[in-house]
Amino acid sequence: MIxxxxxxxxxxxxxxxxxxxxxxxxxxxxxxxxxxxxxxxSKKISTINFTTNIEESKIDTIAKQIxxxxxxIDVNYLVIS
Amino acid sequence: MKITGAQAVIxxxxxxxxxxxxxxxxxxxxxxxxxxxxxQNKIRHVLVRHEQGAAHAAEGYARVSEKVGVCFATSGPGxxxxxxxxxxxxxxxxxLVCITGQVPVSVVGTDAFQETDVIGITTxxxxxxxxxxxxxxxxxxxxxxxxIARTGRPGPVVIDITKNAQFEEVDFSYPxxxxxxxxxxxxxxxxxxxxxxxxxxxxxxxxxxIAGHGVIISLAQNELLKLAEKANLPIAVTLHGLSTIPVNHxxxxxxxGMHGNYAVNKLTNQADLIIGVGMRFDDRVTGVLSxxxxxxxxxxxxxxxxxxxxxxxxxxxxxxxxKEVLISLLPHIKKNSHKDWFFEFEKLGKGxxxxxxxxxxxxxxxxxxxxxxEILSKKTNGxxxxxxxxxxxxxxxxxxxxxxxxxxxxxxxxxxxxxFALPASIGVQLAKPTDLVIASCGDGxxxxxxxxxxxxxxxxxxxxxxxxxxxxxxxxxxxxxxxFDKRYSFTYMENPDFLKxxxxxxxxxxxxxxxxxLEKSLEEFINEKSAYLLEVIVEKEHNVFPMVxxxxxxxxxxxx
Numbered sequence: 244m245i246x247x248x249x250x251x252x253x254x255x256x257x258x259x260x261x262x263x264x265x266x267x268x269x270x271x272x273x274x275x276x277x278x279x280x281x282x283x284x285s286k287k288i289s290t291i292n293f294t295t296n297i298e299e300s301k302i303d304t305i306a307k308q309i310x311x312x313x314x315x316i317d318v319n320y321l322v323i324s
Numbered sequence: 325m326k327i328t329g330a331q332a333v334i335x336x337x338x339x340x341x342x343x344x345x346x347x348x349x350x351x352x353x354x355x356x357x358x359x360x361x362x363x364q365n366k367i368r369h370v371l372v373r374h375e376q377g378a379a380h381a382a383e384g385y386a387r388v389s390e391k392v393g394v395c396f397a398t399s400g401p402g403x404x405x406x407x408x409x410x411x412x413x414x415x416x417x418x419x420l421v422c423i424t425g426q427v428p429v430s431v432v433g434t435d436a437f438q439e440t441d442v443i444g445i446t447t448x449x450x451x452x453x454x455x456x457x458x459x460x461x462x463x464x465x466x467x468x469x470x471x472i473a474r475t476g477r478p479g480p481v482v483i484d485i486t487k488n489a490q491f492e493e494v495d496f497s498y499p500x501x502x503x504x505x506x507x508x509x510x511x512x513x514x515x516x517x518x519x520x521x522x523x524x525x526x527x528x529x530x531x532x533x534i535a536g537h538g539v540i541i542s543l544a545q546n547e548l549l550k551l552a553e554k555a556n557l558p559i560a561v562t563l564h565g566l567s568t569i570p571v572n573h574x575x576x577x578x579x580x581g582m583h584g585n586y587a588v589n590k591l592t593n594q595a596d597l598i599i600g601v602g603m604r605f606d607d608r609v610t611g612v613l614s615x616x617x618x619x620x621x622x623x624x625x626x627x628x629x630x631x632x633x634x635x636x637x638x639x640x641x642x643x644x645x646x647k648e649v650l651i652s653l654l655p656h657i658k659k660n661s662h663k664d665w666f667f668e669f670e671k672l673g674k675g676x677x678x679x680x681x682x683x684x685x686x687x688x689x690x691x692x693x694x695x696x697x698e699i700l701s702k703k704t705n706g707x708x709x710x711x712x713x714x715x716x717x718x719x720x721x722x723x724x725x726x727x728x729x730x731x732x733x734x735x736x737x738x739x740x741x742x743x744f745a746l747p748a749s750i751g752v753q754l755a756k757p758t759d760l761v762i763a764s765c766g767d768g769x770x771x772x773x774x775x776x777x778x779x780x781x782x783x784x785x786x787x788x789x790x791x792x793x794x795x796x797x798x799x800x801x802x803x804x805x806x807x808f809d810k811r812y813s814f815t816y817m818e819n820p821d822f823l824k825x826x827x828x829x830x831x832x833x834x835x836x837x838x839x840x841x842l843e844k845s846l847e848e849f850i851n852e853k854s855a856y857l858l859e860v861i862v863e864k865e866h867n868v869f870p871m872v873x874x875x876x877x878x879x880x881x882x883x884x
Contacts, residue, residue, distance in 0.1 A: 259443065259453075266448045307630035313452045313472060313504070 247276075247323045248302055249294045255314040256282050256289035263312045264291060267305065273297055288316070294323065329459030330355035330490040333423065334363050336466035339498040342394050344385060344754055346370045346378040350398025351438055352425030355490035357396075370750065370783055373775035375402050377747035379409020380773070383418045384711060384751025387734050390543075392419045392473050393751065399426045400438030403484070404445065408741055410480045411449040415738025416564065417537060419478035421469050428488040429457040442484045451479030459492035467502040475507050477628040478541060511644035512629065513652065521623045521640045522656030528597035528621075530665050531557050532588075534580055534609070537564035538602015538626060540731050544647035545569060548601060551650055555660045558669060560588045562603050564737045567727035571706070577669045581609040583719040586679075586870045586881055587672035592617050593879040594668070598636075599623045602646040605635040606738070615877035625649045676870065679883045683869065689839050692866045693717060693792050697724035699846050700762070700790070708760040708850070709734065711752050713745035713769035716798035719868045721764045743772025746789065750776060753785045760788065760850060767793040767819050777829040780855050788849055789826075789833075789857040794864045795819055802867045826857040833857035 254260045261280060268275060278293040297305065306318045327335065333356050337345070345367055349357040360369060372378040375397045382393030393413075397406050403424040413420045427436040443455050452472045454465050462485070469481040525531060539548055545568050552559050558577040561568055569576055578585030580592065589611075592598070598620045603609070605624075610616040613635060621639040624632055625646055632641040642649045684692065697720050700708070706728035712718040712735040727733055734752055736744035749763035770791055780787055801815040826833040833856060836845040842860070849858040870881045 259447070262444070263447055270448060304630065304634055307632075311628070311630055313506075316506070 244299045245296050246299050246302065247294060247296050249292065249321045249323055250306065250309070251319045251321070252291040252309060252315055253317040254289055254291065254312070255316070256287055257314050260289070260312060260314045261291060264309055267308045268295070271301065271305070273301075273305070326493040327496050328355065328359065328490065329462055329485070329492045329494060330359035332459060332462040332494055332496045333466070333485065333490070334359045334367070335496055336463055336498060337394065338363070338366060340392070340466065340470045342367060342392070344368045344370060345394045345396055346372055346381040346385070346751065347396025348372055348375050348378060348398065348402060349396070350402045350425065352399035352427055352487050353396055353402075353423075353490070354425075355487065356423070356425065356485070368754075370754070370779060372747065373778045374773065375405035376408050376743070377750070377773055377776045377779065379406045379420065379422065380412065380741070380744050380747035381751040381779075382420050383409060383413050383416070384734060384748030385755045386418050386420060386751070387748075388709065388731060388752050389755035392421055392470055395420065395422050397422065397424050398438065399424060399442070400440045403442045404440060407445060407449065410446055410482065412736050412739040412741045412744065413480040414449045414451070416736065417478050417541060418480065419473040420480040421473050422480060422482045424482060424484045425490070426455065426484045426486045429486040430488065432457075432486060442482060446482045449480070450482050453482040453484070455484040455486070456489050457486045459489050459494035462489070462494065463496060463498045467499040471502050471504065511648060513642040513644050513649055517640055517642060518652050519656055521642060522653055524597060524621055524623060524639060525555055525557075525599065526658045526660065529662070530595045531555070531597040531599065531662065532592065532595040533557050533559045533599045533601060534562060534603055535559055535565040535568045535601050536562040536603025537737070538646045539565060539568045542602060542627070542646040544602070544650055545730055547647050547650035547654070549573070549575075551654050551657055554654065555657050556662050557599070558662070558666060560584075562606075562609055563722060563735065565603065566722055566733040567729065567731055570728045571726045572728070578673070579722060582611075582872045583723065583868050583870065584872075585673065586676035586883060587669045589870065589872060589878040589881040590672055591668060593619070593877065595620045597621050597623070599625070600636075601625045601650070602627075604628075604631045607635070610635060611872045611876055611878040611880070676883065680869070683884055687863055687866060690863050691837070691839050691842055691860060692863050693720035694724045696790070696792065696842065696846070696860055696862070697721055699843050700850070701726045703846055703850055704760060708732070708762050709752055709756060710762050710764055711735070711745045711749040712764045713766060714740045714742045715766050715769060716802065716868055717764050717766045717769070717792045719799075723868075742769040744769070746770060746773050747776045747779070749787050750779055750783065750785060753787050754783070762788045762790055764790045764792065766798055767791065767795060767817060768797045770822070774825065777826060777831060781829045781831060785855060786853060787855050788852065789855070790849070791822055791857060791859045792862050793819065793822070793859055794862045794866070796864060799868070801865070805865065805867065806871075807873070822857065822859050831855045831857055833859065835859040835861065837861035
C-alpha cells in the first residue's frame with residue numbers, strides 16, 4: 244500500500260548530501276513531494292525534511308539507506324497517511 | 325616544512341602503508357605522478373593499459389590482501405573509464421580508494437578540456453566521494469577515505485583532486501587513528517537478540533547456514549565452523565562465499581542460487597531455519613522471493629543494517645561484524661545432531677551427480693568446461709587461486725573446481741562484469757606472488773580487457789590465463805537456447821588468433837582442441853614458470869546445470 248511519509252534527516256552541513264539522498268530515491272523511482280533544508284545551531288549541522296508517497300514495504304529500507312550516507316547523523320520518519 | 329599537494333598525496337599513501345598503486349597518468353594528475361617518481365622504492369606503480377583495468381586490478385589486490393586497493397586516473401575519460409570497476413567494487417563490497425585528477429578549480433564548471441563531473445557520476449556507486457580543491461584538505465580527506473573504504477561494509481571511495489591543489493604548498497601532518505563515530509555504533513546485537521537467535525538454532529530440526537562474502541571479509545571462517553560443528557549445521561555458500569570452508573568438509577553441502585547445487589536449492593524450501601551470514605539474499609540466491617524458504621525462520625547476520633529485511637523478512641537480525649556475532653553466539657549454542665537432514669542433502673546430491681553423468685554422456689570424449697575444471701582441480705589439488713570472469717566459465721569454475729584454500733575463488737558477483745578476470749588476476753598475483761593464480765576467461769570476456777596482457781608482460785607476472793573458447797557469448801547463448809527458442813541473436817563471435825595476440829605480448833601459449841591432449845596441456849599450463857595462455861576449444865552448445873530459471877522458485881531448479 245502507498246503511504247505518505249515524512250523523513251527527517253540530521254546531517255553535516257556539507258555539499259553533496261542532498262544529492263546522495265536524491266540518488267537513493269531516484270534509483271528506486273521515488274518522487275519527492277515537498278522538501279526543505281536548513282542549517283541549525285552552529286551551521287555545521289543541517290536538517291533535511293522531505294515528504295514522499297512510497298510503498299509501505301520500502302519505508303524503512305529508504306531510511307536505512309539514507310543512514311548509510313557518511314555525512315548523515317540521524318534519520319527519522321513519520322507515516323502521515 | 326612545506327611540501328606540495330602532490331607530495332602530500334604520496335605521503336598520505338605512505339602513511340596508509342600503500343605498497344601498490346594501479347594507474348594511468350594524464351594531464352590532470354601529472355603533478356601526483358611527478359611526486360611518485362621520487363618514491364618508486366616505497367610504492368610499486370603498475371601501469372595498466374586502460375583505467376578499467378586499474379580498478380579491477382585494485383579490486384583483485386584488495387580481495388586477497390586484506391588491504392585497500394588504490395588506483396590513479398586522470399580527469400575526464402580517465403575517471404569515466406574507472407566507473408565500471410568502481411561500480412563492481414560497490415556491489416561486491418571491495419575497499420578501494422580511487423584518486424582522480426581534476427582540472428584546476430578556477431576552471432571547474434566551465435567545460436574545460438578533460439573536465440567531467442566525477443563526483444556527480446560516481447555518487448551512486450561509491451560509499452563516499454570528495455573533491456579536494458585545496459592542498460590543506462589532503463591529509464584529512466585521505467585519512468577519512470581509507471577509513472571509510474576499509475571499515476564497516478567495505479566499499480569504494482573516490483577522491484577527486486583539482487590540479488591547483490596538487491601544485492599548492494602545505495604543511496603536512498597526517499591524522500593519527502582517524503575514526504568516525506557512526507562506525508562505532510555498527511554492532512547492533514544485544515544479549516537478548518543473541519539468546520533469541522541461539523534458541524531458534526537450538527530448536528531447529530532442518531537448519532541451513534548460508535555463508536557469504538562477509539564471512540571472508542570478516543575472516544570469520546573458523547568461528548563459523550566452530551558454530552556449525554557444535555550444532556551440526558549444514559553450510560551452504562553463495563558464489564562469493566565459495567572457498568570460505570574447504571569443499572571436502574563434512575558439513576559443506578554446496579552452493580545456493582541460480583546455478584547452485586540441486587540439493588541445496590531444493591532443500592532451502594524445506595528448511596525450518598535459514599541462517600544467512602555475511603550475505604544479502606540477492607535475487608540470484610533467492611529466486612522469486614514470494615516462494616523463497618516458505619517454511620523457514622530467518623536469522624540474518626550482516627554488518628549492513630540496510631540489508632536486513634530488504635529482500636527476506638528476518639525472524640532475528642544480528643547487525644554486526646560476522647566474526648563478533650558468531651563469537652557471541654557460540655556459547656549459547658547446544659550440541660546437536662541433524663543426521664536425517666544431512667542424509668536428504670546426500671540423497672539429492674547423489675541424484676544430481678547421476679543426472680549430470682547421464683546428461684553429459686553425449687559429450688563423452690569432447691572437451692566441456694566442467695571437465696577442464698575437474699582436471700585442473702585434481703592437478704592443482706584444489707590449491708590454486710581461480711580468478712573467474714563472468715558467464716559460463718564463471719559458473720563451471722565455481723562448480724567443478726574443488727576449493728581447498730580460504731578465499732581462493734575471486735569473481736565479479738554482484739555487477740557481473742565481463743572483462744574482470746584478466747586485470748583482477750594482476751592484483752591477485754601481486755598480492756600473492758608465490759601462489760598459482762589462474763585467470764579463467766571466455767572468449768567474449770577476455771576481449772573486453774585483453775590489452776592488460778601488456779601489463780602482465782611489463783610487470784613479468786606469472787599469471788596463467790585459461791581461455792575457454794566456444795566462439796559464443798556462452799551464457800547468453802544458453803539463455804537463448806532455453807528461453808528464446810534457440811534464436812541465437814548476435815551471440816556468435818568470430819575470434820582472432822589468441823595465441824598470436826599473446827605472442828605479440830611475449831606470452832607463451834598453446835591451443836588444445838582434442839580431449840586426449842587436455843590433461844597433458846593443463847599439466848604444462850600449471851607447471852609453466854612465467855605467464856601462459858592456454859586456449860581450450862570447448863563444446864559450442866553446452867549448458868550449465870542445475871539452473872533456477874529467472875522468476876522461478878529455488879525448488880523449481882532444473883537439471884536439464
